[in-house]
Amino acid sequence: MAARKRRDDVTSRDAYKPPAFLQVDVDGLWTVRQCYGRAVGDTFHTDPVWQQGMREFLALFDALRVKAGFFLVGRDLEVPSKRRMALEIAEAGHEIANHSYTHRIGLTKLKTDALKREIELAHDTIVEAGLPEPVGFRSPGYDVDERVLAVVRAMGYAYDASVLPSAMGPVMRIADAWIARRIQLEKRQFGRTIYVRAPRIPYFPNHHAIWKRLPLGEPGRMMEVPVSTLPPFGLPLTASAVFALGSDRVIELLARRHRRQPLLMLLHGVDLVDCTEPIVFDHRTTAVAGFNLSLEEKRAQLEPVLRYVCDHYHIARACDWVQRYTEPRTTAS
Template sequence: MASRLASISVDLDSLHHYCRIHGLPETVLDARARKLVYAKAVPRFRELWATVGVSGTFFAIGEDLADADASAALRQAHAAGIEIANHSFSHDYALSRRAPESIHEDLVRGEEAIRAATGTRPVGFRAPGYTLNAALYAATEARGYRYGSSAFPAAPYYAAKATVMGALALAQRPSRSVLDSPAVLLAPCEPYRPDPAQPYRRGTGAVLELPMTVTPGVRFPFIGTFAATLPLPLIRAAYKACMGRAFFNFELHAVDVLDATDGIPEALVRQQRDLQVPAARKLERLATLFRWLKADADPVPLRVAAERLAPGL
């Protein structure tokens, strides 16, 4: 067994969340488009993982599971051995800015929706928009989570997000996304126990934090959106730069295996440009990357990674 650990996780953000990011009315989505994540993306990831011989973690949004088809798709994924973790109930980008009681309630509702669909309570949490603070970390501790995976210390991503949000505001089409505290830019890149009062710093918190992988130095984000669409030599170089790390946390989104031909409205495709890349091409690229991870590390769900890493932290 490889000494290095790796995890592959997918945030199951439905398309209306991308409308909110880009300042588009959700009415551009028809009923079919609203179901694409569970109808198309979840089966594609399951098939891809089965073909490569790896598994991973799905981060589910509780309110989406009110749909019977979505609930059934998640239940089938859980039965196939895929970990299901909590991505909040409402995916409110400003969740970390709510009152502590409201944060706690949202986490509980997300857990209950996942338990109703799968029969199992989640042990992992990822914040909407990767935005973590003391109040949200305290809620994960109070709920007894084993791990969180929200820290995204990627300077280029942070700068790009700030630029896009500013441009949308000037265009009077404000994004509902939230820019995180600059403190995230100095967060550890390796798994760590946070300081509960300042969770982007090391401390003695009970909930282990598993940051998304970024390259050394410039902290370029190694996430699905870029890995599936940028030139392969660039991605290969970024991958090799991360080889010195004991843990590789590869984070993706459901849209990373969707494209315009799936029935996504043109208004959203124009804004979310990776949707212009054929899904077949993205799936082929991701299969290549997953094979790299399988050859170089032991790919396990985040829950297993947290269990193995915790004793040394």
């Protein structure tokens, strides 16, 4: 009997797959251009991220038979064709989440009123468009602090996914300025260096120091689902990492991760937009973040990594997964 039980335990352990969340920040081309200090032009209305990128992501997730999460920038829903596309994404069963109203990089620099407006307005716009009510938030450029989380928590959200536990921030800021060929002092991104100390797995953040867990026994209501990073340097697990290192190398690094840890892979709408013609940088082609790759080349890099994640993890929507831990306890009356 005892031997039988032990064998069963081993089997169930082998069958266990940790959860993985595939999340797409739907940063329109206008936000990407804005982010690098380029003129927006007509990219708010004529936006390949929505016209091509979203179609490609839907087809890819459909082929992989997984449900992902799409983090929307509220303002985009002012455009009827984008609104229709967002409804299609929701109808396909994917999670709809909040990625602020205007995608301002530097939410933590805003006064509390303006900060609240950025997050609440996006929420209201999403709901008014007929989309499911979001319960997850990610700050543009991973720029998050205690005030941002307080706003999201007060809105009754189940989770935030803005913390990047990486020491690569300063390096990424330099790379970013190099890509843009300018230093944008206004820009605040990649979080604080101390976030490298944040847990690598979902946790209940301390209200006064979001990179720390709540003390044991203190009931948490909102989870932090940190963006996963790759060993050894803590490069964020994004499509940009895949385009820069190649799919084989990323799979090799993924295999080195702790087997049982949940995973959050962060994708961006532009990751499946054809960049044969330059869409952001016209002064030269840049080999960073896939801005020099055709759609076919991007797919060829990204697909094997996503297949690896699908094989080794149980793909879940974060909104469903966190619910088990954040559901308010009903009190007997």
